[in-house]
Amino acid sequence: MVEQRLTKFAYQTLQQGRSLAGLAHKQISTKLMEFLDPEASPETEPMSTEMLTALQSSIKRLEEIDWEDAEQGFYPKTQLFDAPWLEWAARYPLIWLDMPSTWKRRRKKITRDLPNEINPEIYPDYYLQNFHHQTDGYLSEHSASLYDMQVEILFNGTADAMRRRIIAPLKNGLSSFNNRSEESLRILDVATGTGRALKQIHSAFSKAELIGLDLSRSYLKQASRNLYTREGNFAQLIRGNAENMPFSDESMQAVTCVFLLHELPRKARKNVLDECWRVLEPGGVFVLADSIQIADSPEFETVLENFHKVFHEPYYYDYINDNIEERLLTSRFDSIKSESHFMTRVWSANKPL
Numbered sequence: 001m002v003e004q005r006l007t008k009f010a011y012q013t014l015q016q017g018r019s020l021a022g023l024a025h026k027q028i029s030t031k032l033m034e035f036l037d038p039e040a041s042p043e044t045e046p047m048s049t050e051m052l053t054a055l056q057s058s059i060k061r062l063e064e065i066d067w068e069d070a071e072q073g074f075y076p077k078t079q080l081f082d083a084p085w086l087e088w089a090a091r092y093p094l095i096w097l098d099m100p101s102t103w104k105r106r107r108k109k110i111t112r113d114l115p116n117e118i119n120p121e122i123y124p125d126y127y128l129q130n131f132h133h134q135t136d137g138y139l140s141e142h143s144a145s146l147y148d149m150q151v152e153i154l155f156n157g158t159a160d161a162m163r164r165r166i167i168a169p170l171k172n173g174l175s176s177f178n179n180r181s182e183e184s185l186r187i188l189d190v191a192t193g194t195g196r197a198l199k200q201i202h203s204a205f206s207k208a209e210l211i212g213l214d215l216s217r218s219y220l221k222q223a224s225r226n227l228y229t230r231e232g233n234f235a236q237l238i239r240g241n242a243e244n245m246p247f248s249d250e251s252m253q254a255v256t257c258v259f260l261l262h263e264l265p266r267k268a269r270k271n272v273l274d275e276c277w278r279v280l281e282p283g284g285v286f287v288l289a290d291s292i293q294i295a296d297s298p299e300f301e302t303v304l305e306n307f308h309k310v311f312h313e314p315y316y317y318d319y320i321n322d323n324i325e326e327r328l329l330t331s332r333f334d335s336i337k338s339e340s341h342f343m344t345r346v347w348s349a350n351k352p353l
C-alpha cells in the first residue's frame, strides 16, 4: 500500500515536472521570438481563465486514467516513467539552436523547405511540407531526433499519457481472438514515426508480432534506435505509404494509428481508413488516436483554432471539422466507440466478422 502510494506520488510529481518544463519552454521561447523576430509571432486568440482551468482539469483526469489503467494491468507501471531522459537532455539545446530557422519559415510563410537530396517522386505531394514549420519536415535525421521532445513540449508533458490511451481499447478489442496465443497476434502501428506508441504496445503485448509503418526513412531509423533492447529489435519497421500498405488483406489482428489523420487531406484520410480495414482480419480491432475536434470539445475551440495559426498544419482546420465516425462507418467499420483525453480523441472500431 505504501509502495503503491509512493509510486503514484512519484508519477504525479514527474508529470507535474514535465508539465512545468513544457510550459516554461513555451513561455521563454515565445518571449525570445517576440524580442528577436517579432514578425514571426502568430496572431492568436487569448484564452479565458475558465478555459485554462478546464485544460488543467482535463490534464488531471488524463493522469488519473493513466494511473488507473496501469493499476488494472493494461500496461506495467514502469511505462509511466519511460522516457530517454539523458538523450533528451543531450539534444535539448538543438531545439533552441533550431528556433531561428523555424521563426524564419513562419515569418516568410515558407512551407516547402526540404532537404535537396530527397527524391520527391517517392512521396505524396501533401507530405512534402514543413509540418509544424519543423526543419526538413519529416525528412531528416535531425528532425527525427528532435521530434519526441517537441511533441512532449507541445502537449506540456502529456504526449505519452495520451498515446497510452490506445492500450485499453486495443486489449478489449482483441478479445475476439482470446482463443489464440498472443504470439499469433500481429499488431500494426500505422505512421509509427519514432515508435513511441509501438514501444507502449510492446509493454502491453510483449509476445505479439509488432509492425511499424511510416513514410519517413529517417523517422524509422530513430524508431529502430528507440525500440532497441538487449534481445534485439522487437518490431519490424517498414517504409511505406499508409494509403497503399505493403501488407496482404486480413493479415493483422489489430491496427493502431496515432496522430496521423490531422496531417492528411480528406482523400488521403479516407484511403488510410480503407487500408486499415483491408489489412485487418474480420473480428480485428482498429484503434485511432488524433486531435480532439470541435464537435466533441467545443469548450476548447480557441485552443484548436490557435494550434493551426501557430504551426504549419495545412489540413488541421479541415480535420477538426471532419466527421471521423461517419468516415469509419463509410470504411465499413462497426462497433465504434470514442472518448477524449485532454487533447486527444481515441476511437476504437471493429471489422465485422
Ligand SMILES: C[S@@+](CC[C@H](N)C(=O)[O-])C[C@H]1O[C@@H](n2cnc3c(N)ncnc32)[C@H](O)[C@@H]1O
Pocket: 124, 127, 138, 151, 163, 190, 191, 192, 193, 194, 195, 196, 197, 213, 214, 215, 216, 219, 240, 241, 242, 243, 257, 258, 259, 260, 263
Ligand atoms: C505527427 S507524426 C505521428 C507519429 C507517431 N505516430 C506519434 O505518435 O508520434 C505523423 C507521422 O506520420 C507519417 N506519415 C505522414 N503521412 C504518411 C503516409 N501517407 N504514410 C505513412 N506515414 C505517413 C510521418 O512521417 C510522421 O512520422
